Amino acid sequence: MIAKTPNPPYYAVIFSNLRTEVSEGYEEIAEEMVRLAELQPGYLGHESVRDGLGITVSYWANLDSIKNWKANTDHLIAQKFGREKWYSAYKTRIALVERDYEFGI
């Protein structure tokens, strides 16, 4: 469940979000987006948790792979639904991972 990422540097996209009460279509599309993201060049892994607040962190080899995924046609449609139906608020942060360390992995 903790993503196995290569040695830094690599990128993290931190997606912090709050849901609306609309669930129609959400689970199916969310699963499809995970499936599609995993197929993208430069995708390194992701971690996702929700308990009221949702945090999904996806890891990417470089900025280009993030830009390509953001502009993916199916993903653009999902982003539009996200703003219209599923998310009341979100913040996305694009960050260069400079160092990492671990325990018990």
Add this chain to the structure above:
Amino acid sequence: MIAKTPNPPYYAVIFSNLRTEVSEGYEEIAEEMVRLAELQPGYLGHESVRDGLGITVSYWANLDSIKNWKANTDHLIAQKFGREKWYSAYKTRIALVERDYEFGI
């Protein structure tokens, strides 16, 4: 619940973790660490969720503020307890937030 952070650049510390079944002392120390972190120079905010996997992202003005917090005496003791008792595994990633964007905030 979504941290209000200033315009980039700033730093994110992504702490992804799995707990043991040992809960003795955990909640009290976790709350105390939040209280102490908020007092640190350079602390900008944090977001925390657990549902099996735990993800806590804290935001910091610069690397020095992260280093100072990591070396804080009370925090060092908590980190030691964390490895000995409360966490079966964790990964910490230190990342420079280059860009962010938001919706509904």
